[in-house]
Each structure stands twice: as structure tokens, then as C-alpha cells.
Amino acid sequence: MVVLLRRLGFYVVTAVIAITLDFFIPHMIPGNPVEAVINSHAGAIPPQAAESLYAQFGINVHEGLWGQYLRYWDNLLHGNLGLSISQYPAQVTTVIHSAIFWTILLVGAATVVSFVLGTTIGTVVAWRRGSWLESVLPVSTFFQAMPYFFLATLLLLFFAQDLQWFPNHGGYEFENTTIGFNGPFLADALHHAILPGVTIIGASLAGWIIGMRNMMVTVADEDYVLLAEAEVLPPRKVIWYAARNAILPSVSSFALALSFVVTGSLLTEIVFSYPGIGDVLYQAVLGEDYPLIQGIFLIITFVVLAANLLADVVYVFLDPRTRQEA
Amino acid sequence: MVTTVVDLANAPVEGEAPEVTRKRRVAWLPRSPKMIVGLVLLGLFVILAIIGPWLAPYDPGKIVVSTTQDPSAHHWLGQTQLGQDIWSQLLVGARPTMVVSFLAGAIATILSIVIGITAGYVGGWVDDVLSMIANVFLVLPALPLLIVVGSFLPKGDSANDLLVGGVIALTGWAWGARVLRAQSLSLRNRDFVEAARISGERTWRIIMSEMVPNLVAILAASFLFTVLYAIGTYVALGFLGVLNPAVNWSWGSILFDATQGQAVVSGQWWWYVPPGLCIALLGTSLALINFGIDEFINPRLRAAGLSRKVAQRAGVPRTPQLGFTPVTRRNRAASTTIAEPAAIVEVDR
Numbered sequence: 001m002v003v004l005l006r007r008l009g010f011y012v013v014t015a016v017i018a019i020t021l022d023f024f025i026p027h028m029i030p031g032n033p034v035e036a037v038i039n040s041h042a043g044a045i046p047p048q049a050a051e052s053l054y055a056q057f058g059i060n061v062h063e064g065l066w067g068q069y070l071r072y073w074d075n076l077l078h079g080n081l082g083l084s085i086s087q088y089p090a091q092v093t094t095v096i097h098s099a100i101f102w103t104i105l106l107v108g109a110a111t112v113v114s115f116v117l118g119t120t121i122g123t124v125v126a127w128r129r130g131s132w133l134e135s136v137l138p139v140s141t142f143f144q145a146m147p148y149f150f151l152a153t154l155l156l157l158f159f160a161q162d163l164q165w166f167p168n169h170g171g172y173e174f175e176n177t178t179i180g181f182n183g184p185f186l187a188d189a190l191h192h193a194i195l196p197g198v199t200i201i202g203a204s205l206a207g208w209i210i211g212m213r214n215m216m217v218t219v220a221d222e223d224y225v226l227l228a229e230a231e232v233l234p235p236r237k238v239i240w241y242a243a244r245n246a247i248l249p250s251v252s253s254f255a256l257a258l259s260f261v262v263t264g265s266l267l268t269e270i271v272f273s274y275p276g277i278g279d280v281l282y283q284a285v286l287g288e289d290y291p292l293i294q295g296i297f298l299i300i301t302f303v304v305l306a307a308n309l310l311a312d313v314v315y316v317f318l319d320p321r322t323r324q325e326a
Numbered sequence: 327m328v329t330t331v332v333d334l335a336n337a338p339v340e341g342e343a344p345e346v347t348r349k350r351r352v353a354w355l356p357r358s359p360k361m362i363v364g365l366v367l368l369g370l371f372v373i374l375a376i377i378g379p380w381l382a383p384y385d386p387g388k389i390v391v392s393t394t395q396d397p398s399a400h401h402w403l404g405q406t407q408l409g410q411d412i413w414s415q416l417l418v419g420a421r422p423t424m425v426v427s428f429l430a431g432a433i434a435t436i437l438s439i440v441i442g443i444t445a446g447y448v449g450g451w452v453d454d455v456l457s458m459i460a461n462v463f464l465v466l467p468a469l470p471l472l473i474v475v476g477s478f479l480p481k482g483d484s485a486n487d488l489l490v491g492g493v494i495a496l497t498g499w500a501w502g503a504r505v506l507r508a509q510s511l512s513l514r515n516r517d518f519v520e521a522a523r524i525s526g527e528r529t530w531r532i533i534m535s536e537m538v539p540n541l542v543a544i545l546a547a548s549f550l551f552t553v554l555y556a557i558g559t560y561v562a563l564g565f566l567g568v569l570n571p572a573v574n575w576s577w578g579s580i581l582f583d584a585t586q587g588q589a590v591v592s593g594q595w596w597w598y599v600p601p602g603l604c605i606a607l608l609g610t611s612l613a614l615i616n617f618g619i620d621e622f623i624n625p626r627l628r629a630a631g632l633s634r635k636v637a638q639r640a641g642v643p644r645t646p647q648l649g650f651t652p653v654t655r656r657n658r659a660a661s662t663t664i665a666e667p668a669a670i671v672e673v674d675r
Contacts, residue, residue: 014462021471026478138360141613142606147558149565149581150602153590161590168591214620255465256501260558263469267562270585281470285477285566293477297470304467 003322007312011305018301022294023072027065049085081295086287092295095280100299103276106193107265108307110200111258117201118208119250123243125209126216137213140206148264152199152271159195166195169273192274199268204261208250215246248319254311258304358621364614371608374417375424382414386575395594403596407587415580416600422487422576423605426560429491430498431553437495438502438548443533443541445503446510457507463500469562472497476568484569494556502548509544513537547619554612561605577601 075082081092125133143151160168170192219225219242228238269278277296284292316322389408397404403412445456475493483489513519522532538545563569564578567586571579584590584598 010458010461011465013458014465017462018466018471022474025474137617138614141617142610144609144613146606146609147561147602149562150606153598153602156590157595161593259464259467259469262467263558263562266469267565270566271590281473282566285473285568288477290477293474297467297474300467300470305465308465 003316004309004312007309011309015302015305018298019073019076020069022298023069026290026294046089049083049089076298081298082291084284084289084292086283086289086292092291095292096277096295096299099275099277099280100303102274103265103269103278104303106196106269106274106276107200107261109193110197110265111204111261113197114201114204114261115208115250118205119212119243119247121205122209122212123216123239123246126213126220126246127239129217137210140209143202144206144210146203147267148199148203149267149271151203152196152268155195155199155202156271167192170275196265196268196272196274199271200261200265203264204257207257207260211250211253212246215249216242219246244318248315251311251315251318255308258307258311262300262304358618360614360621361618364611364616364618367607367611368615371420371424371604371611374420376421378417378420382411382417384411384414386410386415386418387572397596403600404594406583406597412580412597412600415575416577416604418575419577419580419601420604422485422574423557423560423578423608425487426491426494426576427553427556429487430494430556430560431549433492433495434499434552434556435502435545435549437499438506438552439538439545441499442503442506443510443537446507447514447529447533447537449511449514453507456503460500460503460507463497464504466497468497469559472559472563473566473568476563481570482573484574490560490563490569491556494559495552498552498555498559502545502552505544505548506541509541510537513540543619543623547616547623550612550616550619554609554616557605557609557612577605 079093081096084090084092084095087095121136125136156168160166222242222245225238225242228241265276266278266281268274269276270282273279277300281293281296283289284296387410389410390405395405395407401411401413403416405411406415441456441460445453445460472493479489519532519536522536527536560576561578561581564571564574564576565581565585567582569576569579571582580601581598584594584601587594587597589595589597
């Protein structure tokens with residue numbers, strides 16, 4: 001428990017740092033960020049939006065940087081991330097709210113499938129080392145190096161454009177479906193999610209395979225595995241002993257992997273015009289919607305931190321040593 | 327006394343003929359086929375980055391009126407909607423893509439050496455603070471952060487390779503620092519470091535001439551990994567349009583133009599497949615080299631990578647009967663020698 005509390009403390013500190021960065025980056029760039037925004041939109045910004053921008057960035061307000069920073073925190077704690085420029089006068093939180101669940105479901109499901117599948121394949125490849133299964137490794141290396149959006153584009157081209165097995169954009173059919181918890185909609189949403197999901201799984205699978213296989217090969221030389229074999233335990237059980245120990249680095253490297261997965265799935269969503277946070281981010285970048293970009297950074301950070309905390313809980317569950325320490 | 331990794335590798339292994347030892351001394355790197363393929367591929371891209379801009383038949387930004395966008399004898403990869411020559415864009419784009427990625431890798435590696443080895447060697451509260459900072463940067467989602475930074479940068483700076491590389495490096499050093507810290511922790515108490523400390527060497531000198539040479543293989547792996555990360559990030563920033571495509575001629579920006587030009591829907595594969603393939607191949611080359619280094623660092627991986635034929639010749643049982651140890655302890659040294667004449671490195675001895 002102490003371990004988890006310490007981790008929780010760390011994530012709170014990280015969140016504070018992220019929020020602080022989010023505040024200070026616009027202030028570190030030379031020039032007046034609001035002027036830059038207004039100029040680049042060439043008069044397309046409604047006066048009220050400009051006013052709210054000034055208020056949000058704390059410019060023209062007769063306060064020091066510290067006062068602005070406190071005001072920023074105050075807004076944030078009231079759930080106020082400012083107004084979106086490109087979808088004015090929508091609140092940034094509203095825009096993000098309608099998109100984030102698509103992303104969490106898609107990325108969450110794909111990551112879990114990828115982790116389970118990759119770890120299993122890695123275990124099997126390590127167990128049968130020296131056999132033809134080893135050829136999985138160079139192939140997965142290629143996939144690992146392949147950019148997500150390129151894989152996404154290829155899948156889109158073959159399975160949606162040419163074969164027309166799957167829809168080529170969107171997260172659901174606008175016609176004939178009502179959004180909600182009903183059969184047709186869920187089936188339709190699943191149908192739309194397959195290609196983006198396969199992209200994320202395909203691109204992230206290799207990392208789990210290689211990580212697990214390498215760790216498994218290393219663990220297989222440990223004395224307790226030798227002992228298990230000497231006791232003529234069934235192979236299944238021996239693998240279980242080794243795998244339980246080999247999986248630990250995979251779980252603890254989850255943080256690093258997740259950063260890659262998030263990056264990749266943002267791009268994947270853009271290729272498939274999936275109605276998630278990636279597509280919103282893309283539109284925000286194209287529309288130079290600074291409040292929205294900053295808000296998305298914060299929300300993604302919070303979700304990633306929560307996922308990491310979850311991975312830590314799993315780790316504590318898997319590794320008794322962390323529990324003993326407490 | 328400076329003990330390099332290569333010295334460790336050349337230490338004679340029990341029960342081996344001396345001539346094998348001599349052979350090993352020549353070069354361990356290009357022996358692995360993965361390594362060779364990776365190095366050759368990378369070499370091609372380096373050459374492309376150097377001579378690409380001179381080979382380009384047109385100015386990549388030159389706008390001409392054109393009736394067709396399809397590939398032709400004059401425009402091998404067709405043209406954008408503005409009539410810009412895509413082949414020229416591809417050739418010119420190699421340089422910024424490579425320069426930014428390697429720059430970012432170099433800066434991040436220097437940062438990770440300074441922070442990681444300092445944390446591992448000095449220890450105490452310095453270690454706590456530095457590890458904390460590294461972990462924060464490891465957990466923060468890098469791309470969204472970079473988009474926030476990039477979107478506030480003045481437009482003209484998108485072509486400033488040093489600035490873009492530096493910003494990417496700021497988000498990419500943490501992994502290397504963590505790995506290096508772990509290794510320096512185990513190196514710190516070795517005899518030769520102890521000896522240097524007792525003889526009164528200054529801390530930075532111990533770090534630079536006693537620790538760093540022993541971390542070369544890990545440093546190389548961490549550098550390549552960071553470059554790989556930088557390529558992905560740089561391309562993503564270009565693809566998203568965060569880097570102004572009017573001044574930035576990277577492969578990512580070509581893909582941005584292709585997306586904006588509806589290239590996928592209209593079947594103009596010659597527009598986005600070549601840059602995408604180049605990125606994938608460049609990434610693969612780095613990953614392959616990294617694989618080779620991994621096998622060097624951890625000899626168990628190499629012994630496991632025996633092909634069936636080689637394993638048979640080495641007397642390793644063909645089918646794994648008892649779970650995980652087909653390569654038995656008795657045979658490992660021999661089999662390693664035959665598969666790849668490189669030494670067994672016991673990192674933790």
C-alpha cells in the first residue's frame with residue numbers, strides 16, 4: 001500500500017508539472033501569444049473570443065506572472081479550460097468530452113489485446129528458441145519501426161478502399177443509427193473500430209513480443225527454472241514460473257510504451273477520421289486553436305497517468321516483493 | 327586504468343582455442359547479419375541525406391501550373407496540387423529528416439549521460455531528484471507536449487533543424503538516463519572505479535574516463551533508440567502540420583500535403599507510399615543495428631538465436647524437451663563460438 005501511495009504522490013507531482021508547463025510554455029515564447037493567434041486568424045476571431053483569450057493567457061490583466069498562474073489554477077480547478085477558437089463558443093471541456101471516450105475505448109482495448117497477445121507470442125517464441133518461430137523476430141522488428149500512420153494508410157487502402165470490407169472513415173454511421181447502448185449502434189461502432197484497432201495492435205505488438213522474449217530467454221537460465229525442470233514439473237508449469245518473473249519488466253515499462261501508443265493512436269485516428277481526441281487535436285492544429293491544443297495535452301496527460309497507476313497496481317499484484325517492502 | 331567493453335569481450339573464455347580469440351578481435355559488429363543489413367541500409371540513407379538536395383531535379387517548393395498530377399517522365403513521383411515535384415521533395419526531405427533525428431538523438435544522449443550517470447554515480451538526494459525528473463519526462467505524453475510547444479513557435483522556426491531537434495531531445499532523454507543510471511549503479515562499486523576514487527581523481531574525470539567507456543554499448547543502443555524515437559516524432563509533427571509545411575521540407579510534411587490533397591482517397595499512392603516506405607526502412611535499419619547491439623550486450627540472446635543447423639553442429643539438442651533450456655549450460659560456450667565468434671560478456675562479474 002505504501003508503494004502505491006508513493007506512486008500516487010509521484011503522479012500528482014507529474015500532473016502539477018504538466019499543468020505548470022501548459023501554463024508557462026505560451027509565456028516563454030517571445031511575443032504576445034494572443035496577438036499571434038488573432039493575427040494568424042486575420043480577423044476571424046469574434047471579439048468575445050479574443051477577450052476570453054486575453055483573460056485566459058492573463059495578458060492585459062494587471063497582475064504579475066504569479067497572479068496569472070494562480071488564476072490559471074483557479075480556472076482549472078473549476079473545470080474551466082477556456083473557450084475553443086475553432087468551435088467558438090464551445091467550451092474546450094465540452095469539445096474534449098465528446099471525443100475522449102472514443103479514444104479511451106479504442107486505445108484501451110487495443111493496448112490490452114496487444115499486451116496479452118504480444119506477451120503470449122513472446123513466451124512461445126522464447127520457449128521454442130532455435131526453431132522457425134524465431135523468424136517472427138525480424139518481421140516484428142520491421143513492424144516496430146513502421147510508423148503507425150503508414151500502417152494505418154496501408155490498411156485503409158487495402159481493406160477499406162479496395163476490398164471495402166470496412167468503412168474508410170468515422171467511428172459510426174450517421175444514418176440509421178442512434179448513439180447509445182443499443183445493439184445496432186454497438187455493432188456498427190465495433191465495425192468501424194476494427195481497422196484502427198488492428199493498426200494500433202499491429203504497430204505495438206512487436207515491442208511486447210521482443211521484450212517478453214528477451215526477458216524470458218534471460219529468466220530461463222535462472223536457478224529456480226532449472227530446479228523446476230529438475231523436479232520434472234510439467235512444462236506448462238515451468239513456463240508459468242518463468243513467465244511470471246519475465247513479465248515484470250514488461251509491466252514496469254508500460255509507462256514508456258504507453259507514450260508511444262498514445263502518439264501512434266493519435267495519428268491512427270487522424271488517418272481513419274476516427275471521432276476521437278486525435279482527430280480533434282488535428283483539427284485544433286489546423287485551426288490554430290491554442291486553448292483546445294493546451295486542453296487536450298492536459299487531458300491526455302491525466303489519462304496516461306491514470307493508466308500508469310493502473311499498471312502499478314497490477315505490478316504490485318504480480319510482484320510480492322513490492323508488497324513485502326510496505 | 328581504463329577497461330573498455332571491447333577489452334572485456336576479448337578476455338579469453340575457458341576452453342576455447344586461441345585462434346578463435348584472435349579472429350574475434352578483428353570485429354564483432356559486422357558478424358551479425360542483422361547488423362550488416364542495418365548498417366548498409368543506414369549508410370544508404372546517410373548518402374541520400376548528403377547528396378539528395380543536389381540530385382533533386384526541381385526546387386521542391388516551385389509552384390507550376392500543371393494539367394495532371396500523375397507521374398511522368400519529367401515528374402517521376404507526380405506533382406502536388408500546386409504542381410510541386412514530389413520526387414524532388416522526397417530527395418530534399420531526406421536531409422532535414424536525418425539531421426533533426428540524429429541531432430535530437432545526440433543532444434538527448436548527452437543529456438542522458440550527464441543526468442543518468444551523475445544520478446547513478448553520485449547517489450543520495452541528487453539521485454532522487456534526477457530520477458524523479460527523468461520519471462516525470464518518461465510519463466508525460468511527449469507528442470501532445472511537443473504539439474503545444476510547436477504550435478507556439480514562430481512559423482519560420484519550423485525550418486530551424488537545431489531548434490526542432492533540441493525540442494524533441496528535451497522529451498526524449500529520460501529513457502536513456504534511466505538505463506544508464508541503472509548500469510552506473512552497478513559499475514560504481516567495481517574495483518577500478520574504487521581505485522580511481524581513492525587515488526583522488528575528480529568526479530567528472532571518473533565519470534568520463536572510467537564509467538563512460540564501460541557503458542559504450544548501452545550508450546550506442548540508447549542513442550539509436552532515441553534517434554528512432556526522434557524520427558517518429560519529427561515525422562508526426564510534420565504529418566500533423568505543426569511544422570509549417572511551407573518552409574519545412576521533411577518527409578512528414580510530404581505526408582501532410584498528401585493527406586490534405588486527399589491522396590489516399592484518389593489513389594495517388596506514389597505520393598505517400600515512397601516517403602512512408604523511406605521512414606519505415608530508416609527505422610528498420612536502426613532497429614536492426616540495435617538488435618545486434620542487444621545481442622552483444624546480452625550473450626544469452628545470441629545463444630538463443632542459433633539456427634537449427636548451427637545448433638545441431640554445436641551439439642545442442644534439437645528439440646527442446648524440458649521447457650526452456652535447450653541450450654544447456656555445458657554447451658553454451660561452444661555453441662556461441664560457432665554461431666558467432668564473439669565473446670561472452672558477463673556484465674555483472
